[in-house]
């Protein structure tokens with residue numbers, strides 16, 4: 001057991017990636033009996049966070065021993081109770097099933113649905129097992145619901161995935177453009193840093209684009225409360241004015257981009273009056289935003305789910321990048337398009353190929369050379385890796401409906417809360433012939449739909465790496481033993497691989513071995529991490545990629561320049577500082593997009609736009625934060641935000657229960673009547689699944705329609721109708737406390 005007096009690790013929650021330090025708390029005595037044996041604080045030496053943490057990082061220890069899944073369990077059908085079984089029995093059943101399904105239906109009837117909460121090593125071993133050894137690309141992750149539009153946008157516009165900026169840019173920008181992100185609640189330590197810089201420097205502008213007046217928007221110099229789904233109109237409107245005023249960087253455009261003319265032609269159709277009407281803001285507000293852009297030397301755009309979770313998410317991302325390209329604001333300190341990663345290791349997922357069209361090292365399954373490189377490295381026969389993308393998360397659901405998916409392995413995600421159109425999702429999972437669920441907690445909403453439960457160890461119980469939003473890789477060290485019989489995810493995947501006959505491919509002894517194998521596959525790729533190892537990260541602390549091994553000891557480089565640092569294998573904080581982009585012609589590409597609008601616009605029957613999102617103290621489906629006193633006490637219950645004008649029209653009073661219906665489902669929430677939301681739009685948090693409240697699931701209402709380029713569903717907008725619930729109906733509808741028994745299907 002690796003217990004030392006102080007263990008440096010990373011916060012397991014959001015993509016800010018704050019360093020944490022865990023120390024033994026000393027012996028509990030007297031009334032302190034319930035005291036946790038560990039205590040946690042921010043790691044002052046972590047360069048990304050410099051000792052800062054938010055409430056989630058500060059309280060995470062409390063969740064470690066609550067309701068853990070401690071041993072494997074199984075049952076023959078969902079109608080039966082689970083019974084405890086040995087790892088031997090559980091793995092034998094899983095492997096038998098994989099073999100039978102492969103033989104009877106082919107490898108494409110097998111699916112794994114994973115998570116940005118895997119460590120990089122776990123992601124990598126899963127890719128090798130599913131896409132390599134089993135020969136199906138049906139591995140997808142919850143990042144499909146999260147970052148896939150950012151990935152597609154970066155690839156299409158810049159030639160490769162990878163956020164080009166770093167957190168130091170937060171202190172260097174003179175205009176922060178925050179669009180579709182509630183940074184103050186969801187990336188709090190990034191927001192604190194930006195806020196400090198903004199407060200200290202009166203000339204620095206802060207623009208926030210969000211249909212809600214969030215905590216983030218409250219701090220802005222300019223808040224544009226646009227109608228949901230009108231981001232492209234606004235972005236094209238800003239471009240229109242920059243063109244009209246000549247505030248563009250023509251030499252940059254000429255030397256480093258392509259497609260400008262087609263884009264400029266589109267932007268000509270977006271005069272401020274038209275944009276104002278579409279976005280339901282004033283023309284003066286559009287002009288102010290454009291003026292801030294035009295007057296600034298270093299604009300830094302930050303975005304997250306208000307952009308990505310859209311049926312035109314990729315086009316939205318590309319429209320943000322357009323503004324950076326036309327003003328030359330990329331590849332220099334303080335400027336650039338900077339997607340804020342949601343989960344702690346969504347970045348590592350991208351590096352290891354953790355979506356159904358990717359392969360490790362920012363490779364693609366559709367590229368024959370990429371497939372050959374990976375097959376060769378994995379010691380597999382040519383042609384093993386399939387040339388077409390596998391199923392997206394939602395296509396796994398439709399595959400179950402059609403009987404095409406016969407085996408589903410879910411790990412480190414809770415889809416019975418987080419996937420769209422939950423009634424349909426649940427019905428499909430009920431039909432699943434065989435579902436394996438690998439999680440740390442029991443019960444969760446998803447465990448009710450599984451045939452086999454595999455207990456995973458989690459944060460603090462296994463050593464591995466994660467990459468945060470600024471491409472910085474941290475070694476997350478183990479400080480306690482896994483409870484019960486739980487095991488690290490990568491060990492479970494590797495064991496299954498060996499049992500299926502791939503002993504050579506899964507001979508890893510430690511996570512460090514896995515990492516060493518993985519980083520070799522990134523050699524020469526845009527996300528080159530070949531200079532990294534667990535050993536080096538332990539010795540030097542967290543490091544940025546690109547970090548190639550090739551010139552670790554090169555004498556010729558000038559270490560005082562960023563490029564010199566990079567070539568010496570040191571951490572390189574920014575991409576594209578040479579203004580060369582990884583496209584065939586080395587130029588970044590403009591995109592010419594008009595908005596297509598929402599997939600399900602409001603109409604007479606469903607007149608409101610429902611948007612969904614997050615709260616500061618909760619993490620997703622509450623598997624951890626719902627079990628922590630401080631964070632669970634921060635919010636009494638779920639709620640729906642509704643504008644006073646709409647509330648009055650519908651006869652809804654503050655605190656009254658509102659029934660919300662979409663074409664797919666129903667949910668009920670107490671009303672929060674507030675001007676913080678635009679009229680015509682309502683907001684509910686995503687955190688309350690069936691375990692934590694009755695009928696308060698945001699995703700009972702949402703739809704699955706997704707961006708055609710990224711496959712990311714439009715979780716941020718669907719059409720709903722509202723009605724107050726009559727007082728005598730409202731009894732016992734809300735149970736804010738957690739249910740104690742496993743929920744049934």
Ligand SMILES: Nc1nc2c(c(=O)[nH]1)N[C@H]1C(S)=C(S)[C@@H](COP(=O)(O)OP(=O)(O)OC[C@H]3O[C@@H](n4cnc5c(=O)[nH]c(N)nc54)[C@H](O)[C@@H]3O)O[C@H]1N2
Pocket residue numbers: 014015146179180181182183185186187209210211212214227228229230231303304305306307341342343611612613614615616617618619620716
């Ligand atoms: N406290 C907390 N922090 C988290 C998480 C958590 O669960 N809790 N989860 C992490 C993860 S995985 C993620 S992905 C991130 C998400 O981080 P964010 O994206 O910041 O969070 P959300 O609340 O989902 O959505 C952000 C905002 O988008 C706005 N929005 C809705 N529709 C539109 C639109 O059409 N246009 C624009 N411009 N804005 C729109 C919403 O009003 C909302 O305020 O947070 C990470 N951090």
Ligand SMILES: Nc1nc2c(c(=O)[nH]1)N[C@H]1C(S)=C(S)[C@@H](COP(=O)(O)OP(=O)(O)OC[C@H]3O[C@@H](n4cnc5c(=O)[nH]c(N)nc54)[C@H](O)[C@@H]3O)O[C@H]1N2
Pocket residue numbers: 115117118142143145146147305309342343411412413414415417418419438439440441444456457458459489612613614619620621622623624686698699702715716
């Ligand atoms: N309506 C609506 N829906 C949304 C969103 C939204 O904004 N609106 N956001 C979407 C986004 S961006 C995201 S990222 C998803 C998040 O949705 P989920 O991924 O479903 O949410 P989590 O609650 O984080 O689930 C993670 C699970 O992994 C388990 N876990 C933690 N660590 C480990 C580990 O090391 N190993 C294993 N095996 N398990 C582990 C936890 O116990 C938990 O059950 O929700 C999506 N759904």
Ligand code: SF4
Pocket residue numbers: 011012013014015016017018052053054055056057058186187188189190
């Ligand atoms: S900002 Fe994110 S990474 Fe940092 S402590 Fe909070 S949840 Fe953890």
Ligand SMILES: [Mo]
Pocket residue numbers: 145146147342343
């Ligand atoms: Mo996310």
